[in-house]
Amino acid sequence: MSTITVDQVKTIKTLNNIAKSGLNVFNQDHYTIDNNSETPDAIMLRSFNMHSLEFDQNLKAIARAGAGVNNIPVERCTEQGIVVFNTPGANANAVKELVLTCLMASSRHLFDGITWTKALDGEGDQIPKLVEAGKKQFVGKEIKGKTLGVIGLGAIGARVANDALELDMDVIGFDPFISVDTAWNLSRNVQRAMTIEQLFANSDYITVHVPLTDNTRGMFNTETFAIMKDGVNIFNFSRGELVNEDDMGEALESGKVGKYVTDFPNAKVIKMKNVVPIPHLGASTEESEENCAIMAARQLKDFLETGNIKNSVNFPNAFLEYAGKTRVAAFHKNVPNMVGQITSAISNYNLNIADMVNRSRGEYAYTMIDIEDQVNGEVIPALEEKIGQISGIVNVRIIK
Incomplete structure (x- = not known):
């Protein structure tokens, strides 16, 4: 167990x-x-x-400057009482802009057209004539009046x-799990699909x-592709594993x-036909990286100094x-009488409790208690x- 004070350098x-x-x-004085x-108080990444790293018992928190945490052994961190933070929404605008860019560009076959045009290198003065003759193969569609299906109505x-x-x-x-905050920010003109099959069937x-x-x-697989309109364009800026790639290859080949x-x-x-492979650029903007870093750092700083947890x-x-x-x-197992045992330990030293909060999540819980004296x-x-x-305590620290 470790003790941390506000004036201790972390x-x-x-x-x-x-x-x-x-x-x-992070203030340089603290x-x-x-x-x-080898014994940091917190890690940013x-x-x-x-997954192959061992964690010193002094490690209190890890902050991912981004949304995904697949690169962090979250379950092991939980067992050791290490808080894992992410930064939901900090890169949302960057991803949104790229989605909309690709929406329009793919609908107009812009990527294919650029690749074809660059291959004309060496044709010299014939290039303008070749462009005029070849552009008809890249006739696309306007997105105006078409239907976009959005699965997941979070920050992005x-x-x-x-x-x-x-x-x-x-x-x-x-989005069956839409939050209240997101609902407030979502336009009332977005139609609600009661089932994902309804969205699949009606989206261009x-x-x-x-x-x-x-x-x-x-x-995204053969079964769900069958529900969709022929020629539907699909955009995946979340995780590659959401798509069954063998089924996607067949759907692209057939034109589904x-x-x-x-x-x-x-x-x-x-290698698939009609794939537009983006080199993981969703959040790769200067603004996004700064937003994520600032948000992650603020969350770490607040936790180290006050114990408060957000995201x-x-x-x-x-x-x-x-x-x-x-x-x-204190981090502890979410079992009966944990708070009672903690407060009893405090009262054994003739200390009065000024305020407290207890929150649980699954098998674990977190309790903060301010002492009046x-x-x-x-x-x-x-x-x-x-x-x-106390049996069931995972980690405890005292902030003074």
């Missing part, structure tokens, strides 16, 4: 290049950036694969849906913005799928206004050890 380790604007969030540290999907409406498209959305273009789960893996635009190319996909993928969000009092922050410095490690001995 070490941040980065595993990828993190935008300077994000690292600047933080040090040390990428060689982007796409670095952490909602933005895509709203902006597609501004381009005079009809928009159908499907389909874009998917959902996480990879057991339920979504391979959701007109274009497949994916941000996740591989050896199999790039964790493995522990519940929890907020308790920090007034400078001694604070107990001034706590003698000698009591802190003893209290921490006492709480740490």
